[in-house]
Amino acid sequence: MPASQDLPAVDVELIKATKRYGSTLAVDCVDLKIPAGTYCCLLGPSGCGKSSLLRMMAGHEGVTDGDLLIGDTYSNDLPPAGRRTAMMFQHYALFPHLNCLDNVAFSLRMKGVPKAARHAKARALLRLVHMEDYEKRLPAQLSGGQQQRIALARALITDPGVLLLDEPLSALDPFLRVRMRAELKRLQTELGITFIHVTHSQDEAMALADLVVVMDRGRIEQVGTPRDVFNQPATAFVARFIGGHNVLSGEVVSATSGHALVALADGHRIGLPACGASPGDSLAFTVRADRLSLSPAAAVKPVAPSPDAGPDGHGEITGRVSSIQYQGTHVEVRLALPEQAELLLATVPERTFFDAPLQEGDRVTARWNARDVHALPEAGRPQAAEEQVEPRQQEAV
Amino acid sequence: MTALRQTAVTKAVPLLQALPLAAILIAFFVGPVLLVVAVSFFDYQTWDILIPDFILYNYEILLGSETTYRTYLNTAKLCLLAWFFTLTIGFTIAYFLAFHVRSVPLQIGLFLLCTIPFWTSNIIRTISWIPLLGREGLVNQGLMGVGIVSEPVEWLLYSEFAVILGYVHLYTLFMIVPIFNSMLRIDRAVIEAARDAGASGFQILRHILLPLSKPGMAIGTIFVVALVMGDFFTVDVLGGAKVASVGKTIVNELGYLQYPPAAANAVVLTIVTILLIVALMRIVNIRKEL
Numbered sequence: 001m002p003a004s005q006d007l008p009a010v011d012v013e014l015i016k017a018t019k020r021y022g023s024t025l026a027v028d029c030v031d032l033k034i035p036a037g038t039y040c041c042l043l044g045p046s047g048c049g050k051s052s053l054l055r056m057m058a059g060h061e062g063v064t065d066g067d068l069l070i071g072d073t074y075s076n077d078l079p080p081a082g083r084r085t086a087m088m089f090q091h092y093a094l095f096p097h098l099n100c101l102d103n104v105a106f107s108l109r110m111k112g113v114p115k116a117a118r119h120a121k122a123r124a125l126l127r128l129v130h131m132e133d134y135e136k137r138l139p140a141q142l143s144g145g146q147q148q149r150i151a152l153a154r155a156l157i158t159d160p161g162v163l164l165l166d167e168p169l170s171a172l173d174p175f176l177r178v179r180m181r182a183e184l185k186r187l188q189t190e191l192g193i194t195f196i197h198v199t200h201s202q203d204e205a206m207a208l209a210d211l212v213v214v215m216d217r218g219r220i221e222q223v224g225t226p227r228d229v230f231n232q233p234a235t236a237f238v239a240r241f242i243g244g245h246n247v248l249s250g251e252v253v254s255a256t257s258g259h260a261l262v263a264l265a266d267g268h269r270i271g272l273p274a275c276g277a278s279p280g281d282s283l284a285f286t287v288r289a290d291r292l293s294l295s296p297a298a299a300v301k302p303v304a305p306s307p308d309a310g311p312d313g314h315g316e317i318t319g320r321v322s323s324i325q326y327q328g329t330h331v332e333v334r335l336a337l338p339e340q341a342e343l344l345l346a347t348v349p350e351r352t353f354f355d356a357p358l359q360e361g362d363r364v365t366a367r368w369n370a371r372d373v374h375a376l377p378e379a380g381r382p383q384a385a386e387e388q389v390e391p392r393q394q395e396a397v
Numbered sequence: 398m399t400a401l402r403q404t405a406v407t408k409a410v411p412l413l414q415a416l417p418l419a420a421i422l423i424a425f426f427v428g429p430v431l432l433v434v435a436v437s438f439f440d441y442q443t444w445d446i447l448i449p450d451f452i453l454y455n456y457e458i459l460l461g462s463e464t465t466y467r468t469y470l471n472t473a474k475l476c477l478l479a480w481f482f483t484l485t486i487g488f489t490i491a492y493f494l495a496f497h498v499r500s501v502p503l504q505i506g507l508f509l510l511c512t513i514p515f516w517t518s519n520i521i522r523t524i525s526w527i528p529l530l531g532r533e534g535l536v537n538q539g540l541m542g543v544g545i546v547s548e549p550v551e552w553l554l555y556s557e558f559a560v561i562l563g564y565v566h567l568y569t570l571f572m573i574v575p576i577f578n579s580m581l582r583i584d585r586a587v588i589e590a591a592r593d594a595g596a597s598g599f600q601i602l603r604h605i606l607l608p609l610s611k612p613g614m615a616i617g618t619i620f621v622v623a624l625v626m627g628d629f630f631t632v633d634v635l636g637g638a639k640v641a642s643v644g645k646t647i648v649n650e651l652g653y654l655q656y657p658p659a660a661a662n663a664v665v666l667t668i669v670t671i672l673l674i675v676a677l678m679r680i681v682n683i684r685k686e687l
Contacts, residue, residue, distance in 0.1 A: 060589055081595030093586035097608045107594030109604070158594065 009037035009193045010071040010084045010161025012057060017066035019052045019218075026052040028218035029066065034196060034211065036161070039188050041205035042198045044215035045241065050198045051166055053215070057196065058087040058164050071161060081107070086160035090167045092151035094139035100126065101135035104153045125153040128187075145176045152187070163188075165197040169204060181207055202242050206230065214238050236376055239286045246344050247376070249284040252277045259370070265339040270315045275375035284376040287315075291372035292346035294333060295356075297363035316367040319344055321360050326350075335364060430667075437660035446654045455661035465662075469669070472642045475557065475632070476625045479564035483621050484614060486565065487572025491613070492606070494573075495580035508577065511570055523563050523634050530554040530562075530635075555637030563631040568624055572617035579613025580606065615681035619674050626670045 012034045019027035027049045034040045042050040055061040056068060059080035068075045075083050094103050101122050102109070108118035126132045129149035139147055148168065155163055168184065169177045185208055188195045199205055205212050206226045214221045214229060214237075222234040233239035236247045250262040253269065260272045262283055270285075277283050297318050319335035322343055331353040334343040346366055358364060437455055440448040459465050490511065498504045514522060529535050530553040537549040552558055583606065591601045629644030636642075643666050650659035 058593065060593070080593045087590075087593045089586045089590055091584075091586065093584060093590040095587060095591070095605065106591070106596075106604075110591075110594055110596045110600050154590075154594070 008161060011036040011038075011069075012162055012194065012196065013067075013069040014053070014057075015067040015069070017053070017056060017068060018064045019049070019056055019061060020064045025218050027056065030218075030220055032213060032220060032223065034194060036194055037192055038210045039185065039195045039208055040197065040211040040213060041209035042196065042213050042215060043200070043202060043205040043209075043241075044221075045200055047217075048215040049218040050200075050213075050215050054087075054164050054166055054196060054198045057083075057162070058085055059083055060087070081158070084161035085164055086155040086158050086162075087164040088148075088151050088155045088166065088168055091171055092139075092147045094147055094150055094154070096139055099136050099138055100131060100142070100150050103139065103150055104157055106154060107158050121157060122153070125157050126150075128156070129153045144172050145180060148172070148180060149183075156191070160193065162194040162196060165195060167198055167200070169199070169201075177204075184208065214241060216241075232374060233286060234377060236284050236286075239376065244289050244347070245286040245374075246289055247284060247286050247342065248340065248344075249282060252279050252281045252283050254279055260375070264317075264337075266337075268317060268338075270317065270373070271370055272373050272375050273370060275377075277375070286374045286376060287344075287368055288372045288374075289345040290330075290347045291368050292344075292348075292366040293352075293368070294346055294348060294358065294364050294366055296358075297365045314367055315370055315373060316365050317344065318363060318365045321358050321362045321364055324358065324360060333358060333364075335366060433660045433663055436657055437664045439657040439660075441655060441657045446656055455657045456665075459658065459661050459665060468641045468643055468646055471640070472626065472644075475560060475564070475640075475642060476622055478557075478561045479568065479625050480618060480621050482561065482565045483569045483572045484617065487569050487617060488576055488610070488614065490569075491573050491576035491580055491610075492602075494577055495583075496606075511573055514566070515570065519567060520630065522567065523631050526559065526563060526566075526635055527554065530559055554635065555639055557636065557640055559635035560632055560640050563635045564621075564625055564628075567631065568621050571620035571624070572614070575616035575620075576610050576613035579610045583609050611681050615677055619677055622673055622677075623670055626666065626673070 012032075014030050014032045017027060017030045017032075018025070030049075030053065042053060044050045052061060056063050057070070059075070059078060059082075063076045070083050070085060073084075080087070095106060098106065101119060104125055105113075105118040105122035108121060113121075123132065123135065126135055129152050131146060131149045131153065134142065134146060134150075139150065142150065148171075151168075165184070169180055172180060181204060184195070184197070197204075197208060209226055211223065212226050212229045213223050214234075216237050222229055222238045224232070229238060230242055230244070233242060233245060236249075239245040239247050248264060248270070250264040250270070252260050253263045254261045255278055258273075260275055260277055260283070261269055262272060262285065263269050272283075272285055275283070275285075317335075317337060319337040321333060322336040323332075323334045325332040325334075327347075328350070330347045330349050333346045333348055333353070335346065337344050344366060436447065438451045438453070440450040440452055440454065442448065494504055494507055498507060527534070531537070532549040532551070532554070534554065536553055537546075540546045540550065541548075587609075588601055588605060591605050596604065627644055629642065629648045632640050632642045632645045633648070636645075643662065647659050647662050647666070650656075650662065
């Protein structure tokens with residue numbers, strides 16, 4: 001990460017951080033270290049505690065229990081402006097009665113910086129976000145994207161080491177969202193400071209983050225690079241939330257050092273790469289939706305995977321087509337499986353699909369390479385996420 | 398033919414619908430005002446109190462007299478003091494209700510508490526100050542009983558102090574309501590953003606809350622200014638003979654059956670009040686609040 005000299009990036013560390021509102025537990029004993037200069041996305045559904053976590057870092061919520069370190073400073077009790085953080089609010093929270101220039105210069109005005117100096121600095125920041133022509137406008141006279149740029153400039157004028165962004169793109173229309181996404185990334189790279197960005201959109205997290213933190217019900221489900229999280233989801237929740245995965249579960253019937261065999265509810269057996277499970281364990285695993293190939297069931301001989309099939313072997317499962325949705329680049333086919341509540345999703349490239357179109361109600365066999373099956377570590381084991389991440393990072397190198 | 402008649406009927410319907418309100422307003426508002434304006438140009442004599450005419454005499458006397466200006470100046474002073482105290486107290490109460498009371502039921506409860514004085518009529522509330530503030534009143538008895546003063550304090554009643562006290566008592570709620578309303582509209586995230594930018598509590602008040610409550614303050618100001626400018630009762634009851642105001646002058650003139658000068662005075666007072674309100678609206682854009 002490039003780190004410019006006047007804006008040294010700062011790392012953020014939470015140690016057993018907990019946030020309670022009365023009897024409600026919003027953040028449950030979270031350990032997290034975000035290295036300096038990282039673009040970190042806190043990802044999760046609404047109510048998962050990601051915003052509370054961010055607001056604790058910003059100092060707008062107290063830390064009920066645990067420690068918060070920003071840089072090397074113990075920051076639990078510091079006021080928001082006493083930390084090396086600045087926050088960009090969800091709906092920007094621009095001061096409606098001040099023009100853009102005064103909005104951006106606000107914190108300097110609070111510090112008593114003379115008008116000429118604070119306006120000069122504010123103009124420099126307006127240039128940084130390409131809003132120099134709008135300094136006399138009031139926030140109500142700006143579009144959503146422009147308001148966001150002003151909010152960014154206002155947050156950055158304090159020279160923060162960490163910029164905290166609370167759902168910064170959620171108020172924009174989809175087209176603008178993608179453009180501002182690129183802008184945020186550019187700014188982060190240019191400034192070299194730590195960005196911590198709360199979002200419920202996995203697309204956003206994938207596109208932006210160096211480090212994704214997936215949260216659910218106040219706990220961290222997984223921490224890793226976007227590729228880690230996508231390829232090696234730590235829990236069924238992560239796999240479902242990130243999307244593109246089918247989560248199946250069954251009972252391990254045999255396990256060798258090389259691989260394991262799992263029986264689904266209907267007795268159908270599927271081979272997995274070794275995962276440390278022993279016979280009798282119940283095991284959840286994922287199958288990538290984009291790695292499934294579909295063919296009419298009659299055309300394929302039912303092949304029971306032999307117990308000695310290695311990681312290079314194939315797996316398959318047969319079901320009935322329950323829905324077909326055209327998506328342009330690909331077609332989403334959902335199969336109803338015997339005795340499984342969830343539908344099996346296959347994303348089939350457009351041409352492949354239309355070379356041999358399927359109809360709803362067809363009996364179809366989905367086949368995959370055993371490499372595209374990923375056993376989920378037992379849910380709820382906090383260390384599991386880290387164990388899972390390490391080997392994958394080596395693989396990526 | 399039928400089609401033509403139908404369009405005529407369709408056009409008449411909205412006019413008919415507007416008619417009742419228009420009739421009431423014309424009969425009870427526009428009519429009397431025009432009448433007052435007309436009477437202000439009438440002549441009068443001791444035994445002939447209304448002589449239809451068009452003379453500027455009433456205005457010449459009014460605007461040529463030094464007493465008029467002194468009375469207006471005194472009314473303006475009362476107005477300014479009442480405005481200052483109602484604004485300060487009203488802003489403080491609204492601020493407390495909007496930002497310090499966290500629970501909404503308590504907020505509503507306390508707000509309703511502010512309206513309790515309004516369950517009693519203005520007249521009774523004004524008169525009730527007399528037994529409290531008079532020479533033999535509760536306050537004086539108390540002060541003498543405790544030994545703070547040996548003689549009754551004279552300026553408590555029939556003084557400008559008593560009039561201002563009465564105004565503040567009567568009209569502070571007219572400040573609280575619009576300011577409270579303005580404050581409720583302030584996005585809490587904006588205050589958080591100010592704190593994030595390092596603003597202290599006082600700086601937030603000065604740079605965020607005060608400017609954003611301006612429309613509410615302006616509306617409250619219009620209420621208080623209009624009420625005080627037009628008041629005669631409070632001045633009469635609590636000010637006694639010592640306090641002059643335009644309203645009281647008009648009432649006195651009416652008492653002497655000098656209708657045309659009273660009408661001229663009323664017209665001037667209305668114009669002055671309207672000008673004040675127009676000036677206020679120029680300073681603060683209140684339309685977005687309504």
